[in-house]
Amino acid sequence: MFKNIICFLIILLSLPVCAATKDNAKRVELNDSQALSVAHVMINAGDLDKATDLLNDILQSKDVNARTGALFELGRVAMARGDYSTAIKYFLTILKYHPGATAVRIELAKAYLSDGEYSSADFNLRLALADKNLPDEVQEQIKQMINYARYKKDWNLYAGFSIVPDSNLNYATGRREECINTMFGVLCRELEDKSTGIGVQYSLGGDYYIKMTDHFGIKTSASLYALDFPNSTFDDYMLYMAAGPRYIIDKLGEISVQPFTQLRWYGGKYYNTVPGVRTDIDIDLTKRIHLSLGGSYSRDIYHNDNLDNMLRGNEYSTYIQPRYYINNKSFAFVGLTYTTSTAKLKSYGNDSIDYSIGYFGELPLTLSLYTRFDLTQTKYNDSQYFIMDDYTTKQFTRKDIGYRLYLRLSSRYLEYKRLYPSISYTYTKRDSNAPAYDFDKYRFQIEINYRF
Numbered sequence: 001m002f003k004n005i006i007c008f009l010i011i012l013l014s015l016p017v018c019a020a021t022k023d024n025a026k027r028v029e030l031n032d033s034q035a036l037s038v039a040h041v042m043i044n045a046g047d048l049d050k051a052t053d054l055l056n057d058i059l060q061s062k063d064v065n066a067r068t069g070a071l072f073e074l075g076r077v078a079m080a081r082g083d084y085s086t087a088i089k090y091f092l093t094i095l096k097y098h099p100g101a102t103a104v105r106i107e108l109a110k111a112y113l114s115d116g117e118y119s120s121a122d123f124n125l126r127l128a129l130a131d132k133n134l135p136d137e138v139q140e141q142i143k144q145m146i147n148y149a150r151y152k153k154d155w156n157l158y159a160g161f162s163i164v165p166d167s168n169l170n171y172a173t174g175r176r177e178e179c180i181n182t183m184f185g186v187l188c189r190e191l192e193d194k195s196t197g198i199g200v201q202y203s204l205g206g207d208y209y210i211k212m213t214d215h216f217g218i219k220t221s222a223s224l225y226a227l228d229f230p231n232s233t234f235d236d237y238m239l240y241m242a243a244g245p246r247y248i249i250d251k252l253g254e255i256s257v258q259p260f261t262q263l264r265w266y267g268g269k270y271y272n273t274v275p276g277v278r279t280d281i282d283i284d285l286t287k288r289i290h291l292s293l294g295g296s297y298s299r300d301i302y303h304n305d306n307l308d309n310m311l312r313g314n315e316y317s318t319y320i321q322p323r324y325y326i327n328n329k330s331f332a333f334v335g336l337t338y339t340t341s342t343a344k345l346k347s348y349g350n351d352s353i354d355y356s357i358g359y360f361g362e363l364p365l366t367l368s369l370y371t372r373f374d375l376t377q378t379k380y381n382d383s384q385y386f387i388m389d390d391y392t393t394k395q396f397t398r399k400d401i402g403y404r405l406y407l408r409l410s411s412r413y414l415e416y417k418r419l420y421p422s423i424s425y426t427y428t429k430r431d432s433n434a435p436a437y438d439f440d441k442y443r444f445q446i447e448i449n450y451r452f
Contacts, residue, residue: 032058032066039073048077068094072104075111084115096412099329099362102131106142113145118153120451122146129287130325139287146284147251151214157206159450162424164227168441169195169234178436181391194441199229201445209246219246219256232268239263242278253283253291262298270303276315285322293320300341313342313349321356330361346382347398353377366413368422376402386434400432408447418451 030038035058042051051073058070075090091108094101105128112121128134129142172194179188205223212218220243227236242260249255262274276298283291295318302308321335335356343349358372378400385395410422424447429440 032061032063032069036066036069036073039070043073043076043080046080048080052077068098072107075104075107079107079111079114082114084111087111088115088117092412092415095362096366096415099412100327102128102134102328105328106138109142109145113149113152116152116154118149119156122149122153125149126290126325127328127331130331131328143251143287150248150254153209154211155206155208158203159205160201160203160447161449162201162445162447164199164201164443164445165197166199166441166443167194167196168439169197169229171439171441173436173438174440175435178387179391180387180393186391195234197229197231197234199227199234201225201227205240215248215250217246218243219258221258221260235266235268237265244277249283251284253281255279255281260298272300272302272307274298274300288325290323290325291320292323293318295319308344310345311343311348313344315339315341326361330359332359333357342381347380347384349381350378351381352379362412366411368410368412370406370408370410372404372406374402374404376400376404378402386436389435396433398432398434398437400430400437402431403427403429420449420451422447422449 035054039051039054039058042048042054055070055074055077058066061067061070071090071094075087075094078084078087078090088108088111091104091111094104095108098104105124109121109124109128112118112124125142125146129139129146134142170192172192174194175191176193177188177190179186203223203225205225206221208220210218210220221240222242223238223240225236225238225240227234229235240260240262242258244256244258246254246256257277257279259277260275262276264271264274276296278294278296280292280294283293285291295316297317298315300311300313300315302311317337317339319335319337321333323331323333325331333356335354335358337354337356338352339354340351341349354374354376356372356374358370360368360370362368380398383395383397385393386398387393405427406424407426408422408424410420414421424445426443426445427440428442430438432438
């Protein structure tokens with residue numbers, strides 16, 4: 001009976017038929033494309049076991065397109081069985097080699113939604129929506145799924161581990177000595193050499209959303225960042241905790257307000273406490289443009305009395321960052337952040353403006369690239385005396401220009417389960433009208449991140 005049904009379905013598809021007589025006298029073999037069509041019909045008819053057997057046979061084909069099609073249909077089988085983690089595995093395997101496959105990305109997003117991984121679904125849906133060839137009805141469906149993910153999102157976790165070689169741990173200028181003219185002649189003091197080292201960085205954090213109504217809830221956030229070196233002089237630990245109201249604007253975005261506290265330990269000692277409050281707004285302006293903006297206020301309180309007497313103060317910051325999705329595998333962004341800070345010793349307070357530009361893209365050869373460049377201009381609030389390169393001292397207001405380039409290259413081929421290895425490079429340089437504050441440094445990182 002089953003063989004007759006299959007032959008009838010094939011006839012409907014206008015494909016060459018396989019005819020099996022009672023004595024099996026005649027048999028016509030299906031090619032890979034025809035077999036995929038049959039498997040597709042089987043899945044729609046609910047005959048998942050037979051479809052799986054046929055698809056596993058197609059996976060042995062020499063035709064890469066046939067194998068890719070079989071993986072896609074096996075993903076559909078897993079979805080039909082409610083095995084969403086397996087479906088995700090199949091769809092991700094295809095996207096490793098074909099990142100521009102919008103249909104696969106949409107199915108992956110559906111699997112993420114079904115599995116409760118709303119942040120991952122949102123990421124893939126926004127890329128898929130940037131495909132200019134999508135029909136209007138599909139675009140509308142994707143927008144609805146993005147909105148659904150925003151409402152259903154209940155947690156977001158991340159973890160990372162990396163090995164960190166650093167060329168200038170102590171931000172030294174690279175000069176050997178600093179000299180000054182006096183009535184007794186030129187007096188000099190030796191400056192610190194650049195300290196290099198290889199450290200270990202690890203992080204763990206996430207958000208949890210407590211839902212009170214469809215639109216309103218509480219967003220709680222926590223994160224731990226740690227950077228360890230063999231000599232604890234440059235160890236750096238930060239603990240961040242926040243909680244506050246979150247409101248979802250239907251089909252547009254969300255806004256959250258979070259009081260927070262950040263604790264920091266540096267060089268093995270408790271360094272400071274930073275309580276404050278922040279506001280973040282995320283808005284979908286168009287199908288390709290997403291806007292993030294917000295601001296914060298914090299109070300810097302230092303554990304060391306001497307530091308506290310100089311540096312204790314307030315900090316106000318505001319930012320805006322539009323993101324543009326170029327196509328279904330890349331996006332670019334620009335950003336502007338303005339920060340003003342006060343200090344008990346006025347010359348340590350400052351105003352700064354940070355300009356940023358960045359890009360993410362999934363490249364050929366299973367590679368992904370993320371890059372960001374920042375330019376930061378800082379002007380301090382009052383003058384002080386500085387020693388110049390010509391051995392004189394001058395009183396003026398310090399001004400800095402900072403440059404930071406970050407590059408991260410990942411290979412989708414090397415992904416294993418939920419582990420994502422990558423290599424990153426960071427170059428940082430600061431030019432100052434006060435020579436003692438010039439420095440440059442670079443840092444390579446071998447990173448392994450985990451997606452929950």
